[in-house]
Amino acid sequence: MIADRIAAKFPTRFQQHYVRTKVKTDPLYDAVYQRVQGRDEPLLDVGCGMGLLALYLRERGHSAPIRGLDHDAQKVATARALGVECDLGDAREFPPWPGAVLLLDLLHYFDDATQAALLARAAEHASMVIIREAVRDDSWRYRATYMQESFARAIGWLKAERLNFPQRETIVAPFSAFEHEIVPLMGRTPFNNYLFVFRRVTAG
Numbered sequence: 001m002i003a004d005r006i007a008a009k010f011p012t013r014f015q016q017h018y019v020r021t022k023v024k025t026d027p028l029y030d031a032v033y034q035r036v037q038g039r040d041e042p043l044l045d046v047g048c049g050m051g052l053l054a055l056y057l058r059e060r061g062h063s064a065p066i067r068g069l070d071h072d073a074q075k076v077a078t079a080r081a082l083g084v085e086c087d088l089g090d091a092r093e094f095p096p097w098p099g100a101v102l103l104l105d106l107l108h109y110f111d112d113a114t115q116a117a118l119l120a121r122a123a124e125h126a127s128m129v130i131i132r133e134a135v136r137d138d139s140w141r142y143r144a145t146y147m148q149e150s151f152a153r154a155i156g157w158l159k160a161e162r163l164n165f166p167q168r169e170t171i172v173a174p175f176s177a178f179e180h181e182i183v184p185l186m187g188r189t190p191f192n193n194y195l196f197v198f199r200r201v202t203a204g
Contacts, residue, residue, distance in 0.1 A: 002023065003019070003020045006059055009082050019050075025187060026187060027185055028195075029052075033062065035197055036128075039100065043065065043067070043099055043100045044097045044099065044100070044102065045067070045069070045102045046102060046106060047091050048070050049072070050078045050079050050082075053104070054079070054085075064099075067087070069089050070091075071089065076088045091106060091118065092110070094121065096121075098125050098127065099126065100126065101122045101130070102129075103130070103132075103133075104132045105133065106133075107166050107171070108133065108134065108164055109164070111162065111164055115164070115166055119171065119175075122174075123177070123178070123198070127199070131171060132194070132196075134149075134165055134192040135165065135166065135171070135192060136166060136167050137167070144191060144192070145191040148191065149163050168182070177201060179200075180198060181198075
């Protein structure tokens with residue numbers, strides 16, 4: 001299975017278990033693949049972590065250039081060791097990118113002003129922007145998401161200053177020049193995740 005093949009690339013049992021479980025239970029990876037397959041534009045994964053998405057896309061045969069950016073030096077080192085092109089840096093300073101920009105499970109680590117700046121930067125140059133985010137609402141799924149993220153921060157798996165989940169309207173606002181696709185992306189998880197796909201509308 002694809003999850004086992006990717007997991008086997010990682011050096012520790014903890015990473016292997018995490019990767020295997022993540023790929024098997026999280027619908028994000030196939031959802032992204034379905035939307036980028038057949039497109040040859042370069043892809044920038046902002047907050048790429050250990051490079052798992054890039055490895056998944058390569059395993060599925062996606063051949064367009066993929067570059068990652070993450071602020072966690074240890075995760076960047078792991079990604080590089082596995083052949084993923086990944087830069088160590090601040091997500092708030094990702095470069096202008098004319099291809100596809102991915103902001104996956106990222107926005108909620110920043111305050112309102114920074115979220116707006118990240119979304120505006122992605123909308124300024126990208127031909128397609130894919131966002132996965134747990135939106136803030138009154139559901140039990142949102143509460144479960146907040147608890148899980150708080151635990152991940154407490155044990156040091158996630159290095160984040162805050163949790164600030166955006167509302168749906170905040171995410172959509174900068175993309176008036178794009179076609180919108182918004183779908184629930186919970187899969188077999190209890191989390192309040194949605195996939196936002198914005199494709200730039202071109203003349204003609």
